[in-house]
Amino acid sequence: MKPTQNIQTSKVPTDFIPARESKPVISFFKWYTYLLCKRRLANVWIHHAEPVPDNSSVLYVVNHHSWWDGLVPLLLNEFVFHKRARALMEDKQMRQFSFFSKIGAMSINRKNVRSAVYSLQEASKWLREDGTSLFLFPEGKITNPAEPIQLEGGVLRILKGAPGCVLVPISLYFSFQRSDKPELFVSVESPLTNTATLQLEDIQAMMQAQLNDLRRQSMQPEHGFQKLI
Numbered sequence: 001m002k003p004t005q006n007i008q009t010s011k012v013p014t015d016f017i018p019a020r021e022s023k024p025v026i027s028f029f030k031w032y033t034y035l036l037c038k039r040r041l042a043n044v045w046i047h048h049a050e051p052v053p054d055n056s057s058v059l060y061v062v063n064h065h066s067w068w069d070g071l072v073p074l075l076l077n078e079f080v081f082h083k084r085a086r087a088l089m090e091d092k093q094m095r096q097f098s099f100f101s102k103i104g105a106m107s108i109n110r111k112n113v114r115s116a117v118y119s120l121q122e123a124s125k126w127l128r129e130d131g132t133s134l135f136l137f138p139e140g141k142i143t144n145p146a147e148p149i150q151l152e153g154g155v156l157r158i159l160k161g162a163p164g165c166v167l168v169p170i171s172l173y174f175s176f177q178r179s180d181k182p183e184l185f186v187s188v189e190s191p192l193t194n195t196a197t198l199q200l201e202d203i204q205a206m207m208q209a210q211l212n213d214l215r216r217q218s219m220q221p222e223h224g225f226q227k228l229i
Contacts, residue, residue: 013115017094017107018122019086025102030078033071037229042179045225047217048080050190057127057165058083058191061155061203062172063211064137065145068184069172073135074103076170076186079228083133086126088119088154090141110140110152120154124161134158138203149208151200159195166191167198171210175218185225187214 037044052058062069070089077085091107094100108119123134138155159167171187189210192198217223 011118013109013112013118015091015107015109015112015115016118016122017091017101017105019104019106020101021104022102025099026074026078026104029074029099029103033075034079034229036071037075037184040181041229042181042183043227044075044184044186044229045218045223046076046080046186046188046228047225048188052081052083052133052166052168052191055130056191057130057132057162058134058168059127059155059158059162059165060133060135060168060170061138061207062135062170063149063207064139064142065172066142066174068174069137069142072170072172072184072186075228076188077133077135080188081133084129084131085133085135086123087135088123088137091115108154116154117157120157121161123158127158127162127165149204149211151204151207153200155203156198156200159198163196165195166193167195167203168192169203169207169210171207171214173211173214173218177219183218185214185218185223186228187217 073087077083086104088108089100089105091109094107109115126132127134138151140152168191169189173185174182176182187210
């Protein structure tokens with residue numbers, strides 16, 4: 001679903017689920033996610049190119065190739081980024097798992113244009129505040145890692161609505177090369193501050209190149225990544 005650029009809406013859609021953060025719930029799922037990754041994954045490796053200044057707002061765009069991807073934003077924010085973080089999540093998943101609202105997720109209904117536009121507007125509104133962050137899977141769904149990355153248009157609408165925020169691509173790759181358990185490799189690129197002229201094709205190309213490079217690095221005996229878990 002690609003919302004048209006001229007739709008504006010201020011009325012809250014009946015299907016919209018806002019973020020209602022709860023510190024106790026976030027703390028619980030922080031350690032639940034950590035222990036789950038420690039038990040089910042061989043290692044979690046990270047390369048963090050350059051931190052974002054504390055007062056900057058940041059849109060993290062992440063490739064989406066597995067079920068595990070939904071756990072990564074909480075893990076990264078709680079142990080690495082330490083920002084005021086939210087995420088956009090498909091509404092049907094949030095209705096099924098209501099606790100996601102309490103850890104910072106807000107819903108988006110990709111099948112209803114006006115509802116989706118409202119969610120994107122709320123995402124931009126959040127990013128207009130200093131020190132905030134938003135995790136976005138701009139492919140819109142779990143995709144085949146063998147196919148080229150194809151983004152939906154919502155990422156550009158969010159950037160247009162929050163012109164002061166920076167863009168940070170994050171690549172995730174699961175490797176089975178060294179263990180019977182998967183290893184997760186995470187690459188966090190340097191912040192892009194000049195986003196006004198970016199086109200969808202530019203972001204796609206950046207994310208694809210980053211993912212291709214991450215795959216190559218993961219195969220090296222000395223890959224140079226730091227161990228997170």
